[in-house]
Each structure stands twice: as structure tokens, then as C-alpha cells.
Amino acid sequence: MSELILKKADLxxxxxxxxxxxxxxxxxxxxxxxxxxxxxxETLIREKVRxxxxxxxxxxxxRENMFKYTLDPASEECNLMxxxxxxxxxxxxxxxxxxxxxxxxxxxxxxxxxxNERKDVYYQTRWDNTVLIGWGCDEPCVTxxxxxxxxxxxGEEGLDIILTDLGEKFLVKVLTDKGRAVAxxxxxxxxxxxxxxSAAKVAEKARAAMxxxxxxxxxxxxxxxxxxxxxxxxxxxxxxxxxxxVCTYLCPxxxxxxxxxxxxxxxxxxxxxxxxCMFPLYTLHGTGHNPRAAKSARxxxxxxxxxxxxxxxxxxxxxxxxxxxxxxxxPVNIDIRxxxxxxxxx
Amino acid sequence: MDExxxxxxxxxxxxxxxGKVDEVWGFAEPSIPMGCRPYVARTPEDADKLWWDSFCVxxxxxxxxxxxxxxxxxxxxxxxxRNLVVHHLEGQLDLxxxxxxxxxxxxxxxxxxxxRQAVGSVEISEVSEEGGKVRVKGLGFDKTVSRxxxxxxxxxxxxxxxxxxxxxxxxxKTADEPNKDKNARVDQVEALEPKERQAFFxxxxxxxxxxxxxxxxxxxxxxxxxxxxxxxxxxxxxSVEMSDTLSFHFLRAFHxxxxxxxxxxxxxxxxxxxxxxYLTRKLEADIEAKYGYQAGLDLETKPPMSVYLPDDTDDFx
Amino acid sequence: MFARRKFSAAKSLLEYMGLESxxxxxxxxxxxxxxxxxxxxxxxxxxxxxxxxxxxxxxxPLEQVA
Numbered sequence: 125m126s127e128l129i130l131k132k133a134d135l136x137x138x139x140x141x142x143x144x145x146x147x148x149x150x151x152x153x154x155x156x157x158x159x160x161x162x163x164x165x166e167t168l169i170r171e172k173v174r175x176x177x178x179x180x181x182x183x184x185x186x187r188e189n190m191f192k193y194t195l196d197p198a199s200e201e202c203n204l205m206x207x208x209x210x211x212x213x214x215x216x217x218x219x220x221x222x223x224x225x226x227x228x229x230x231x232x233x234x235x236x237x238x239x240n241e242r243k244d245v246y247y248q249t250r251w252d253n254t255v256l257i258g259w260g261c262d263e264p265c266v267t268x269x270x271x272x273x274x275x276x277x278x279g280e281e282g283l284d285i286i287l288t289d290l291g292e293k294f295l296v297k298v299l300t301d302k303g304r305a306v307a308x309x310x311x312x313x314x315x316x317x318x319x320x321x322s323a324a325k326v327a328e329k330a331r332a333a334m335x336x337x338x339x340x341x342x343x344x345x346x347x348x349x350x351x352x353x354x355x356x357x358x359x360x361x362x363x364x365x366x367x368x369x370v371c372t373y374l375c376p377x378x379x380x381x382x383x384x385x386x387x388x389x390x391x392x393x394x395x396x397x398x399x400x401c402m403f404p405l406y407t408l409h410g411t412g413h414n415p416r417a418a419k420s421a422r423x424x425x426x427x428x429x430x431x432x433x434x435x436x437x438x439x440x441x442x443x444x445x446x447x448x449x450x451x452x453x454x455p456v457n458i459d460i461r462x463x464x465x466x467x468x469x470x
Numbered sequence: 471m472d473e474x475x476x477x478x479x480x481x482x483x484x485x486x487x488x489g490k491v492d493e494v495w496g497f498a499e500p501s502i503p504m505g506c507r508p509y510v511a512r513t514p515e516d517a518d519k520l521w522w523d524s525f526c527v528x529x530x531x532x533x534x535x536x537x538x539x540x541x542x543x544x545x546x547x548x549x550x551x552r553n554l555v556v557h558h559l560e561g562q563l564d565l566x567x568x569x570x571x572x573x574x575x576x577x578x579x580x581x582x583x584x585x586r587q588a589v590g591s592v593e594i595s596e597v598s599e600e601g602g603k604v605r606v607k608g609l610g611f612d613k614t615v616s617r618x619x620x621x622x623x624x625x626x627x628x629x630x631x632x633x634x635x636x637x638x639x640x641x642x643k644t645a646d647e648p649n650k651d652k653n654a655r656v657d658q659v660e661a662l663e664p665k666e667r668q669a670f671f672x673x674x675x676x677x678x679x680x681x682x683x684x685x686x687x688x689x690x691x692x693x694x695x696x697x698x699x700x701x702x703x704x705x706x707x708x709s710v711e712m713s714d715t716l717s718f719h720f721l722r723a724f725h726x727x728x729x730x731x732x733x734x735x736x737x738x739x740x741x742x743x744x745x746x747x748y749l750t751r752k753l754e755a756d757i758e759a760k761y762g763y764q765a766g767l768d769l770e771t772k773p774p775m776s777v778y779l780p781d782d783t784d785d786f787x
Numbered sequence: 788m789f790a791r792r793k794f795s796a797a798k799s800l801l802e803y804m805g806l807e808s809x810x811x812x813x814x815x816x817x818x819x820x821x822x823x824x825x826x827x828x829x830x831x832x833x834x835x836x837x838x839x840x841x842x843x844x845x846x847x848p849l850e851q852v853a
Contacts, residue, residue, distance in 0.1 A: 154677070155673075155674075155677070155743070156583070156586075156587050156743055157677060157742050157743055158592070159677075174592065174593070176592075176741070176742060186679070186709070186710050187709040187710055187711070263609055263610075265592075265593050265609070266502070266503075266593050266594060266595045266608065266609065267502060363508075363510055363533070364507065364508040364509065364533065366532075366683060366686035366687055366739065367686055368681050368682050368683035368685075368686040368687070368739065369679070369680070369681035369682060369683070370681050370683050370739070370741045372681075373679045373681045373741070374741055382708070384708060384709070386707065386709075388846065388848075395709065397708055397709045397710075400681075403682075403699065404695075404699060405699045405701065408701070451501070451502060452502065452592065453741040455506065455528060455683055455687055455738065455739035455741075456506060456507060456508055456528060457500040457501060457502065457505035457506055457507040459501040459502070461501070462501055656803075659803060660803070664802070664805050664806065664807045664808070665805065666805075667803065667804060667805035668804065668805025668806075668842075668843055669805075670805075671804050671805060707846075711846065711847060712844075712847070713844040713845055713846045713847070716804065716844050717844060720800065720801065720804060720844075723800065724796065724797060724800060727793075727796045728792075728796075749800065749803075749804070752799070752800055752803045753796055753799075753800055756795075756796055756799050756800075757796070760792075760795065761792075774792060775789070775792055775793065775796075776789070777789075778788040778789055778791060778792060782788070782791050782792060782795075783791075783795055784791065784795075785795055785799075786794045786795045786797075786798040786799070786811075786813050787813050787814065787815075
């Protein structure tokens with residue numbers, strides 16, 4: 125597809141042009157925390173950043189209403205579940221390649237599961253309605269390891285447009301039809317051949333700057349019981365794991381949820397919320413039995429899911445994009461890079 | 471190598487090889503700058519992995535065995551020792567028989583979130599300390615800030631830097647500040663009208679993810695099943711809806727009334743930098759004013775919520 | 788008597804978080820004091836009417852949350 129040029133001085137004019145047709149979101153700082161916020165030219169961060177939360181919330185929100193219903197016996201629609209589908213069209217600006225890749229990976233269980241042809245209509249609708257404008261990472265963040273999980277700092281998977289920072293301007297590479305529709309809303313000049321060449325160099329340099337020697341890979345080929353047998357590893361991590369949801373909730377590729385009902389008067393909604401395998405309630409049976417009663421069993425599940433079960437089911441892909449958020453924010457420094465190496469080394 | 475680290479290792483090694491304790495609870499070297507990695511050493515060889523720096527901010531009283539027969543040693547600053555006292559008073563362990571406290575008088579621990587704010591970036595690759603200064607290097611910057619600027623708020627307002635119970639001193643005692651004013655945050659809120667207070671807390675908690683890191687990092691939160699996790703009946707809505715989020719934080723704080731040592735682990739654990747101690751501080755200020763009690767200072771005084779006096783205040787009527 | 792300390796702390800914290808004074812009320816009433824109960828209940832209702840609807844820790848309409 126096409127390659128265009130956007131002058132940095134025109135960045136807000138470009139984003140302004142999108143606000144009529146789309147809700148635009150971009151990284152901004154609120155109370156010291158950088159996150160995707162409704163776009164505001166005043167607070168827009170004009171450099172490449174890693175927002176505290178990933179783009180997961182746009183595709184799989186922390187709370188998503190699924191159905192609404194009435195319990196009013198006088199109503200003809202009493203007890204009928206009515207689907208509530210999100211309609212907003214959104215552009216998310218400044219997305220890292222790792223985050224974009226997570227949308228595709230989460231899309232596997234939600235919409236593209238090999239044994240289930242049904243699609244999760246909520247995830248799919250949000251995916252169809254969302255345009256991701258990426259910003260390639262010319263310098264790796266300090267805990268990044270996308271390259272070790274099958275990604276690239278300038279990876280295009282999941283993005284609709286990717287920007288490369290060329291100093292005074294961006295090279296705008298349009299990757300999909302959704303991206304073309306967005307790029308068409310603003311007059312962008314065609315890129316020259318040397319722009320494309322310098323962009324390729326930036327990407328190459330960024331890839332070379334990624335830390336070497338990391339043994340992420342997947343422990344595929346090793347059987348599950350063998351990995352379960354790494355008792356020393358699970359015990360050591362389990363002894364300090366708080367069993368909080370920090371890693372899970374900041375992770376772009378943790379997608380587990382719980383479905384609940386809330387009723388007020390005669391009106392009710394059924395909604396889903398993020399859930400985490402770290403929480404005891406996650407596996408608590410109706411009988412009161414909990415198959416993962418120990419902390420170490422719950423923390424083991426998280427790594428087994430990301431590095432073993434998910435790849436086994438989905439084309440050997442890890443359920444990790446190497447964004448490094450869990451590494452930075454885990455209150456007790458459980459480092460997935462280290463866990464993966466130890467699982468692999470076994 | 472830092473002298474404190476060497477002394478911790480040496481002491482732990484002796485205790486473990488002489489069989490005086492089964493476990494030594496401390497920290498190991500983290501994999502990232504400003505990381506905090508609680509660690510339990512069970513053999514004299516394990517002791518060589520023990521570590522100490524200004525970012526060892528999790529409260530080890532939260533990790534040690536409770537209601538067990540084990541004998542163990544714990545690396546403890548003032549607040550951690552006070553939480554061990556609280557555990558003792560609540561029957562979770564026997565401080566005299568079971569626990570060897572390795573005291574590390576605190577000069578104030580540092581706050582990773584404050585460091586990120588001070589340098590304006592989360593991409594920090596190296597942090598080092600020298601003579602009251604903290605040097606922070608990261609993507610495109612190399613800045614030096616004063617220790618005080620990036621000290622945890624709970625440490626800035628701390629009165630008891632020295633362990634209140636100690637068996638082996640890892641370093642020399644420092645001066646305590648028993649009369650220090652701790653109420654800046656409470657005064658700030660109390661200067662507001664009710665509507666403004668509500669807005670203040672709603673804004674603060676609007677980015678809460680309900681990850682429960684604050685609860686799980688707290689040594690006081692050891693209930694077998696937290697009220698949040700009850701499903702029959704479900705006491706609290708589980709989504710990130712403001713009334714549910716505020717109810718959670720209200721109740722979490724309330725359960726700590728008369729028990730909180732203001733160690734600040736809750737705040738340090740929060741992945742989105744919410745100053746959750748605004749709530750627990752208020753309770754502790756009230757308890758001190760009404761009953762003259764500060765948690766975990768001695769092994770004799772009964773905790774204020776488990777006793778009463780005929781002339782207790784009726785101020786809520 | 789234990790409850791007295793707990794009520795005192797709970798009310799204080801709720802008002803610190805923004806609950807208007809007078810919204811939460813306590814009284815000591817014995818099971819034999821029917822009249823005191825009725826008078827107090829009426830007084831509470833009156834006071835809450837004056838204050839109008841609370842918006843403290845109030846659930847949002849279900850559909851607004853998403």
C-alpha cells in the first residue's frame with residue numbers, strides 16, 4: 125500500500141481532521157500516569173511512549189455490557205436478552221507494534237479459534253470499528269523484548285498505519301483499507317524513495333538495538349507434566365507472588381474474563397469483566413473445592429498458559445508480545461523473561 | 471558490596487548453618503532497576519542471594535509463615551517490626567519464640583513511582599545512590615535528584631525508623647522521631663467541603679484497576695477469604711464502577727483500623743500510582759486522637775478495636 | 788461497646804470521603820423503647836429529606852457503565 129509523509133508540525137492538524145468521523149485516542153498524562161486518553165491537542169504527547177495500560181481496553185474493555193433485559197412481567201420483552209453492541213468508530217494513535225500484535229493474538233481465542241468457527245461478536249465488532257495508527261519504536265524501552273516473542277519494534281501485524289520518525293516528519297505507511305480511509309481524511313504528500321529508504325534504516329537500527337541473548341522462545345515440545353515438575357521454580361515464584369492482578373491487567377495478551385449480572389429494580393445487564401488466574405475466585409467451584417488452591421499453582425497457570433497452552437493451541441505463538449509492562453510494575457519483581465528461560469532450560 | 475548486604479548474608483548464613491532458624495526472609499537482587507524481590511533463604515548457600523537496597527519496599531511481615539511451627543528470621547525496618555508485633559498480638563505468630571528480627575534501621579526507602587515522576591519517564595535503566603543523591607539514567611537522560619525528593623511519602627512521615635523489637639542489629643540505630651506530624655494528607659482533605667472531598671477521591675480512584683495489589687501487599691490482609699471474593703452472597707460489585715471501587719477502598723482501609731503501621735506497601739504496590747494511604751492515614755489519625763494508640767509499638771497493649779472503655783467517645787451519635 | 792469504637796471510625800472515614808454530615812445516623816435504642824425508635828426513625832427520615840438524594844457512592848445507571 126501507499127507511503128506518505130506527515131510533517132511533525134502538522135500532527136495535530138492531521139488528528140483534528142479525524143475527529144469528525146472517529147473518536148480519537150492518544151497517549152496523554154493524567155496525574156503522572158501516561159495512558160491512552162481521548163485526544164486533546166493540548167495534552168498530546170509528541171514522542172514515542174509506552175502507555176501504562178495497553179490497547180487491550182479498546183477491544184476487550186475492563187467492563188463490557190453484553191446484554192440488557194427487563195424483568196418487568198408487564199413488558200412483552202420480559203426476560204429477553206438483548207445484545208448491546210458497541211458502535212463507536214475509533215482511531216488509536218501512537219500504538220506500539222507489540223500492542224498491535226496483541227490484538228491479533230487475542231483475536232485467536234476470541235474470533236479465530238481453530239476448533240470453533242463462531243466469533244466473539246463483541247471483540248470482532250470492536251476490532252472492525254477500530255483503526256490503529258502505530259508509531260514504530262526507534263529505541264527499545266528498557267524492559268522490552270518483542271523480538272524474543274516473534275515481534276519486531278517496527279512490526280506491522282495488527283496495525284492499519286505505521287509511522288516512522290524521520291526527525292522533522294513521519295513516514296506514513298498505510299497498511300490496510302481501514303488505514304487508507306483514515307489517511308484519506310487529510311492531505312498527505314507522497315513519500316519519496318529516499319524517505320522509504322531512511323525509514324527502513326531506522327527500523328533496522330531499532331531491531332539491532334534490542335537486547336541480545338534472551339532465551340524466550342517457548343518450552344514447546346516439553347510435556348506439560350515435565351513443566352509442572354519444575355517445583356523449585358513454581359515454589360520460589362509462588363513464595364513471593366502477591367496473587368494480585370497487576371501483571372494480568374497490564375498485560376496486553378491476558379484476556380480472561382468473568383460474566384456477571386447486575387439488576388437494579390426491574391432492569392438488568394449481563395456484562396463481562398477482566399478476571400485473573402491469580403485470584404482464588406477464578407477457579408473456585410460451586411462445591412467450594414478449588415483446584416488451584418495454592419498460590420504457586422495459580423502463578424504457574426499464568427506462565428503455562430502464555431508459554432505452553434496457548435502456543436500448543438494457536439500455531440505455536442506465545443501469548444506474550446514482550447511489551448515489558450509486567451516486568452516493570454510487578455510489585456515483587458516476577459520477571460517473565462527469567463521464568464521463560466528457566467522453563468526452556470529445563 | 472554494600473555493608474548491609476554483607477552483614478545480612480553473614481548473619482543469615484550463621485543462623486541457618488547453626489540450625490537456629492529454618493528460614494530467613496529478606497530480599498534478593500531484582501532483575502530491573504528499582505525492583506523489589508522478596509526472597510526466602512533456606513540453606514546457608516541461599517543466604518548468598520540475599521540483598522538490600524532502598525527499593526526493598528514490600529513489607530516482609532506479609533510473606534513470613536503465619537500459624538506455623540517454623541522458626542524464622544526476618545529482615546525488618548521499623549514498620550516491618552511493628553507489623554510482626556501486630557501479627558503477634560493477633561495470634562498469627564509468636565514473636566518471642568519463633569522469630570529472629572534482623573533489624574535494619576531505616577533512613578527512608580525510595581519510591582519508584584516518585585523517581586519516574588522526577589525524571590519524567592518510565593524508561594529507567596540504572597539507578598544508583600551516593601551521599602543523599604540518587605542518580606537516574608534512562609532513555610535519553612541522566613539526572614541526579616535528592617534522596618528526599620524521591621523518598622516514599624510513608625517514609626517521609628515515619629516516626630519509628632528503628633525496629634521496635636530486634637534480636638540482631640544489622641546496622642547502628644538511628645534517631646526516632648516520635649512527635650513528627652503525620653497529618654499533612656488528612657489536613658489537606660479536611661480543608662475541603664464534602665462535595666469537594668467526594669470529587670477528590672473519585673478522581674483519585676478513577677484509574678483504579680481493582681487489581682487488589684494494595685490489599686495483597688498488606689500484611690494485615692490475611693483473611694482466608696476476603697469480602698471482595700465472597701460470591702454467596704456477593705457483598706460488592708466486581709466491575710470498575712465508581713461506587714464499587716470506592717466501597718472496596720473504604721472497606722479495605724476500615725479493616726486496617728487500629729492495625730495499620732503506615733508501612734506504605736499498599737501504595738508502593740499500586741501499578742497506577744494511587745496514593746491509597748489517604749484513607750488509612752485518616753483512620754490512624756482518628757485512632758491516635760481518640761484512644762492514644764499507634765499500632766505495633768509493644769507486645770502488651772491490646773489493639774484498640776478489640777477493647778473498650780466506658781468513657782469511649784460517642785462522637786458518631 | 789466494641790461496636791462504639793467501630794461506628795466512630797466508620798462514620799468519620801465516610802464523612803472524610805465526602806458523605807454529608809447527618810446522612811449517617813446512630814442511636815442507642817433498647818428493644819423495649821418502641822417510642823424512642825419511632826421518634827428517631829422519623830427524625831432520620833426528616834433529616835435525609837432535607838438533604839435530598841445522595842450521590843455519594845451511588846451506582847451509575849447500568850447502561851452508562853462500559
